[in-house]
Amino acid sequence: MRNGKLTNRFFVTWHRRVGLFVALLALILCVTGVLLQHTERFKLDRTYLTAPWLLNWYNYPEPRVDAIQLSQQQVRQIDDQILLAQTIVGQSKGQLWGAAETSETVLIASGHVLIWLTLDGEIIDVMPTPIAEASSTLARTGEQFQIWTPNGWLIADPELSNWQAGPDPGELPLAVEPSDFRQAALPPELSVGVSLERLLLDLHSGRLFGFIGVLLMDLASIGLVLLAISGCWLWLRRR
Amino acid sequence: MKQSLILIYLLLCVAPLANAKGQYMSESAFLTQAFGESVPARQMLWLRGQLKKDVIKLLGHSYGKIRLYYWHHGTTTSWILEQIGKEKPITAGFVVDQQRIVQTHVLEFRESRGWEIKRPAFTQQFEFIELTDNNRLSKHIDGITGATLSVNAMNRMAKLALRLDQEVQLTLAQRQTH
Structure with missing residues (x-):
């Protein structure tokens, strides 16, 4: 007991x-x-x-961040993901090399890919670049986009279906600036x-x-x- | 003997992966199957206004881009569409003739599960299917165990191809009237 x-x-x-x-x-x-x-x-x-x-x-490796400042918003590429402001708009294995905007649309160039968007970030189309190189310069003249090639400037038709030899761009190309990943405000769904x-x-x-x-x-x-x-x-x- | 059994077991485990992701058919091969050697020029369709709303209603979300390409000859239209199964997009080609699907092919599959949708036994189920008035497929599509999300993506793309074909045919009819 x-x-x-x-x-x-x-x-x-x-x-x-x-x-x-x-x-x-x-x-x-x-x-x-x-x-x-x-x-x-x-x-x-x-x-x-x-x-x-x-x-x-976690000793997480610092992702590469490149940014281009448009008139109202910023285009950024963080590793392979591309953002317009806070919206993820695409992926690219190459580096961000250009962005330009007209009154209604934005064109982003990265590696061999062109991403064409509305100003709200809605994707119009994703297409291959018209050049062989993985990097060049993107600019615009009025409502038309232009890309630099070793043979001179190309200019696109309004639907971006054809690129033909054109004059020098009316606007100066926007610069690609490296940016600090840790300072950037990022959307939570970005896989970084x-x-x-x-x-x-x-x-x-x-x-x-x-x-x-x-x-x-x-x-x-x-x-x-x-x-x-x-x-x-x-x-x-x-x- | 034991080693041989282990080897056979491992091969059996790995064998299905050999069939998994990859490009099964090129765009040009698909178009040749659809139209023969004389493939018509590529055309564009913009998802705007009511069509855009209809597409969102059909898919449950927006398509992902607002400019689509198609190929058209006579009463036949051909569409190469993409939808996400689980995480990555599945690329599929649909040939629509007289508002019925006549050919379906999975062109590219990028995920590790659900690749079984590429089999003709599955894709042939879409033949002669139409879009009903309440935006459903006119025939039930049998699912595949373990590939539910891929099957759902294929069903959504089939509906989309039929709705887009309606839009093209309507536009052509209006042009002819004018």
Whole structure:
């Protein structure tokens, strides 16, 4: 009888201690686990975090950012993704080399790709550049776009279907300036930075804090098993 | 013996991947299948006004660009369209004749799952399908297990091709009237 009381007291004491130790970690395990179950619904794999401390923590390599300032908004290329203001408008394996705007449209040139947009960022068309080189100069004359080639300037028809030899552009080409990634305000869906899914996975497994984190999560998991056993034991004894 | 079994198992695991993403048919090959050797000139269609609204209603979102290309000869139009399956776009070609799909081909598939939609057993289901008045396909398309998103993307593109064909035929009829 006395042995039974002692065993009960032992289990109650350790049940409380283990419970206290496990509480916070179990909370993290459960919350991150539930969120990860619904990765698609919460768009965790399509939401990217770019807070400087987080990028430093992950040793995230600095992405290349090039920018061209238009009259009202900015064109940026961050790694392979191209943005007009805060809207992702396309991808390119090459580098941003030009952007120009008319009264109704914007033309962006990167690598071998031309992206033609409305001023609101709606894509009109994506087409190959009319030149063999992966970089040149883009300019405009009035409502027509122009591209520099070694043989002189080309000028496009209003529908950008044909490029023919043309005069020197009326407007000076806009300069491509390198920009600081960490200073840039970026839309969360831009796939640059640490994905929310990865952060939650690392928080769930403890890897965010290295070996110590993994060890703590292992102990928390073992603690949960012990809680289940001691809880069942105590419940059965009281009956 | 054990090593041979492991090798066979690994080959069986890898074999389906060989069929996965890639370009299955070039644009020119598709157009040759559609029109024979004399492929008509490429034409443009702009998604504006009511057509743009209809496309958004059909797809559940905007198409992604507002200028589309098509090829037209007689009552036949041919469309090369793109829609995202899960994450990357699937490129498919549709030939529409007299407002019915007569050919469907998956031209390029860029994801690792769902490539089974390229099989003729699947694409042949679209033959002779029309667009009903309530913007549905006139025939049920059987899905493929594990390729639901790709199948949905193909269904959306089929509807889009039929709606765009209607627009082209309507414009041509109006031109002839004037």
